[in-house]
Amino acid sequence: MKITVKLYAVLQVGRYREKVLDFPVETKVGAVVNSLDLPSEHVDILLVNGRHVDREFLLQDGDVLSLLPMVEGG
């Protein structure tokens, strides 16, 4: 299945903003995150089609997975 992965802020550095990637059917969000080799301390917010999910969420073909770092004040 095709998943559009969107990266935000520091997660884009040395990578991309958005890419369509192939994954097996019934891949979970956590598996996609692990496969992208992102710095774990920066992957904080997980969204699928704009909604908050956790790593156990099962993706469907055509989903948009957005990965963001935490919001910090100051």
Next chain:
Amino acid sequence: MRFLTDNPASEPTSVLYTRCTVDLDSGGLLMEDVPCRNLEDVLGGFGRSFQMLAERDIRSAYVDANPLIINVGLLTGSHAMTGMRTYFSGYSPIKQSKKGLPAAMWSAGSGKFGAKLKWTGLDELVIENRSEQPVYIVIRETGDRPEVTLKPADHLLGMTTHEKIMALQEQYDDAHFAAIGPAGENWQNVYAGAVALSTVNQLKSKQDKVRFAGRGGMGSLMGYKNVLALVAQSSDKLGKTPEPIKKANINVIKGGGSARLQPIKRGGGGGTWAAYDVLQAFHAVPVNNFRPQGNDLPERLFRTKVEQQYEIKSEACYRCGITCHNNIHERNADGSAGAFLAKFDYEPLNLLGTNLGLHEAAQVAALIHLCDNYGMDAITTGVTVSYVLSYNQRHPEKPLLNGASFGDYDRIHDLVKRTGLGQLPEIGHGVKRLSESTGETDYAYHVKGLEIAAYQPETNPGYCWAIAGGHMSMGTYGMLAREGKTDLDSWVAAITRDKLQIVGFDMIGLCKFFDIVNGIGTDMVVDCLAAEHGLKVTREELQAAVKRAFLRGLALEIQQGYGKEEYCLPAEVTANPNHNITLPDLTTPEFLAELEKRVWEIFDREMQELI
């Protein structure tokens, strides 16, 4: 401080802090060792100062009986990373209940002034009454007790914060400084004067790289008292870092908690500026007086855009490895850093930038530079100016002041400059008063009289119960974006238990970035207290002390006339919901009513138990 016990929670009176009370009317000075009443006193900061403020009957901020309390925390000047905070407390000129009574406020700042103050041997300076002539106060380490003297400050009048600090640096070796600017000097017309605190970087480079205790108008209170600056002169006291603190410090840097605040070149998230990128994903970056438009305008101030044209230097506070400062410099032809323009933190960048319809880095830097040098709170100034622009958009036929509109840099610059010089009380008195004078209060973005931070109120009902700066005294501001939680149980627990713990940092002397998610009730802090001072305190005791301090702050608001109807978000949020924000809508009347009911059930009971 003197510790006659290793158990401050059980035996607080066996911990004594050194306090100097300066009477500016008589010139009298009283130096004393004061026994702590409770663990909150031991920790310091607002935990102690609010107990003093609660004993005073203050009906107006600009009265002699309103003390300005300057203190440090238990870990200020310690080996713990970020242990450098100074706190300024008093009844606020800007934050006021509908009954017209001033709220007690504190603000906190970094730089090296706090450590130097602690190393003089003084834990707290209480400034009573006011001086007829402008003065500055010198706190100096001597062999025995700290020495406090008043000096004439006529030569400092009218100087910017940076100029004052540079002038004092010429006179005092091995010292750091706190200073107000023209805004604080014009306290009658500027209620949000800030206090600038010098940094090692500033004194070395001679660039105006200061830190601020910005919120609540403590610089205006200082100006009312005719105190233009403070000097803390002492030798540095840090020797070898004890192993447990070294371990804690390494954890602060490498443990992941502060990763998002560290420089990108080091694999960090690049500081608070990154909030732009994250919030823009939800169209929740404030635009044009807190009305995000669902477009890509905020992206023009993304770091990736700004760094195409400007050099961004990652710099740090004294001994801090987090290195969260993003200092913007011109770029020379050879690619090196040229003139320093401003420090880009999320709040001033947004509230003096995108939220005013300004999207050019140089323009925003110029406004930040003005606020810093005139010494006024960027949040209050930015939010009040954005109200003016919003009013003018609604009333083009009869605009306020110079008729400035969103994106109109020249006129906005004029407003900010004249406010800082005390020429525009309409802005200097804050958005609550301005909106009441126009009769249009719905889109005045304050809560309880204090302008809100750069987080859309639709995403943060926790603002209502913040007892000082809206995001730094209630850590719910990123919760919706981060966790997506919309259920009442989560929000009630966050407001009444978990996210209020952020205020603990404004007691103990550490910067919030030490561990912003977990507060001070952690093993790291327990270990630091043991290693630095030989104290045995548990996490639970720390959390309980923080909770008590918070509840006292809330009770003090009610004592100052706040009715529960004032614990509400700006009316525009529910009157005219913004559907451009793609986060779940928490601000339905039903949700807010139930949230209020449940939060007050808990807080009312807990305040009663505390009293």
